[in-house]
Amino acid sequence: MSMTADGEIIQFDNVGLRYGTDREVLSDLSFTLFPGRFYFLTGASGAGKTSLLRLLYLAQRPSRGMIRMFGTDAITMPRSRLPGLRRRIGVVFQDFRLIPHLSAFDNVALPLRVAGHQEKDLVGPVRDILDWVGLSDRIDARPPTLSGGEQQRVAIARAVIARPAMLVADEPTGNVDPEMALKLMRLFEMLNRQGTTVVVATHDLDLLRKVPESLIMRLDRGRLSDPTGALRYPPRKMQ
Numbered sequence: 001m002s003m004t005a006d007g008e009i010i011q012f013d014n015v016g017l018r019y020g021t022d023r024e025v026l027s028d029l030s031f032t033l034f035p036g037r038f039y040f041l042t043g044a045s046g047a048g049k050t051s052l053l054r055l056l057y058l059a060q061r062p063s064r065g066m067i068r069m070f071g072t073d074a075i076t077m078p079r080s081r082l083p084g085l086r087r088r089i090g091v092v093f094q095d096f097r098l099i100p101h102l103s104a105f106d107n108v109a110l111p112l113r114v115a116g117h118q119e120k121d122l123v124g125p126v127r128d129i130l131d132w133v134g135l136s137d138r139i140d141a142r143p144p145t146l147s148g149g150e151q152q153r154v155a156i157a158r159a160v161i162a163r164p165a166m167l168v169a170d171e172p173t174g175n176v177d178p179e180m181a182l183k184l185m186r187l188f189e190m191l192n193r194q195g196t197t198v199v200v201a202t203h204d205l206d207l208l209r210k211v212p213e214s215l216i217m218r219l220d221r222g223r224l225s226d227p228t229g230a231l232r233y234p235p236r237k238m239q
C-alpha cells in the first residue's frame with residue numbers, strides 16, 4: 001500500500017508566479033493532483049510549463065498563493081524540511097543533466113549516496129534499475145558516449161532510484177527520436193502502474209494519445225484549463 005494512497009498529493013490554491021517585477025507568468029493556479037495518476041501538462045512555448053514544474057519540484061517559490069505537498073504546507077514549512085520533501089520527487093529534464101565524468105552506474109547511484117545509503121546496499125538496486133531501463137550492458141559508460149535515448153534512460157533511472165512518490169518530467173522526449181519517445185513513455189506508464197504519480201510537460205500532442213488513461217492540464221499564457229477534467233478528478237481506487 002502506497003504511503004500516499006489517500007487524499008491529494010499536491011494542492012495549489014490561487015498560486016501566482018512572477019520573476020522580479022515583471023508581469024505574472026503563472027496566475028490563479030488552483031488544482032489538486034491525486035496519487036497514482038498520470039498527468040500531462042501541455043501548452044505553447046512560453047505558456048509557463050517549465051515554471052509550473054519548477055514550483056512542483058520545489059525549485060521555485062511562488063509569489064503568492066498556497067502549495068501543499070504530501071500533507072505539508074510547502075510555503076510556510078522551515079527550510080530544513082525542503083530536502084526531505086524534495087527526495088520524494090524525481091525529476092527528468094529534456095537535456096538529461098547527467099554528470100558527464102561519472103559512469104551510468106554512478107549517476108544513478110548518486111541520489112542514494114547523497115541520502116546516506118551504504119555502498120553494499122545500493123549496488124543491487126542500481127544494477128536492477130539500469131537493467132529495467134534496458135542498459136545493463138552500458139553500466140560503466142559515461143554519458144557523452146551514450147545516445148540521447150540511452151542518456152534519457154539513465155536520467156529516468158536516476159530520477160526513480162529512490163522510489164519517489166511523484167515523477168516530474170519536463171519535455172523528456174524533446175531530444176530523442178519518436179520511437180525512443182514511445183519507449184520512454186512506456187517506462188513512465190510502468191512506473192505509474194506501480195503507483196508513482198507522473199507529471200509530464202510536453203508540447204507534443206501526439207504523445208498525449210500514447211497514454212490513453214492520462215489526464216491533461218493545459219496552460220495558456222500562465223492560466224490553467226482542464227479539457228479532461230483532470231483538476232477535479234477523484235483518486236483512482238487502489239487495488
Ligand SMILES: Nc1ncnc2c1ncn2[C@@H]1O[C@H](COP(=O)(O)OP(=O)(O)OP(=O)(O)O)[C@@H](O)[C@H]1O
Pocket residue numbers: 019025043044045046047048049050051052203
Ligand atoms: N528565470 C526567469 N526570469 C524571467 N523570466 C522567465 C524566467 N524563466 C521563464 N521566464 C519567462 O516566463 C514565461 C514562461 O516560461 P516557461 O519556460 O515556464 O514556459 P514554457 O511553457 O516552459 O516554454 P517552453 O516550452 O518554450 O520551454 C516566459 O515568458 C519566459 O520568458
